[in-house]
Amino acid sequence: MNWNLSASEAINIQQKLFREVELCPCAVESISIVCGCDVSYRTNNGQIIGQAAVINWEIRERVVLEQKLAVQEVVFPYIPGLLSFREIPPLLSALDALEETPHILLVDGQGIAHPRRFGLASHLGLVLQKPTIGCAKSKLIGTYNEPARQKGSMEPLFHKNEQIGTVVRSRDKKKPLFVSPGHLIDHGSAVAIILKTLGKYRLPEPLRLAHHFSRNRPAENSTR
């Protein structure tokens, strides 16, 4: 699957769907399976191949339950603000392959911290009707005060006088993460989940693992 839309058509869809996004407290303590989602790219013969990785991670034992990789052509270009139209197709393929449905999805990108409050995590959560959290490595929009340099420090991310996310220092002295609700969750619960999934690195474990796994180069089918 792949969307064949113009940028303006995609924007119209976002303006139509963002109203369905719901921000609400999430039962953090009852969550056990967090699915890390990320996509890497490479080119084949002029065509762009996307490799979507999804990893179900058990939050209590902190172990991987299962991981899937979907490899397919991606046609929608990268346009700031329209990332979901490029990454959702391959991500849905990978998620379809999972044996177990996760309780919540952790996505590499923004949730509502988006010009139209409809980033990748929000779009994916709405499609799946599942709670999602956006965790980006850099900012798309908004203003904030730099969090103190020790791990755990955080500051709200604002846009037009409303909080759209939280800037979280996941490691001492390292660049902070930009956490925002995707769908069916609120700021506090989103940050709580992120903190519970952090390990020894800057990225939450489910995302760090998905990022690495997405870079796998599957063996090709022998021509015969």
Added chain:
DNA sequence: GCGACAG
């Protein structure tokens, strides 16, 4: 018009 700009 100019600068910013997830992955």
Added chain:
DNA sequence: ATCTTGTCGC
């Protein structure tokens, strides 16, 4: 995101 080896700071 991707192209890529050594190098600097903690």
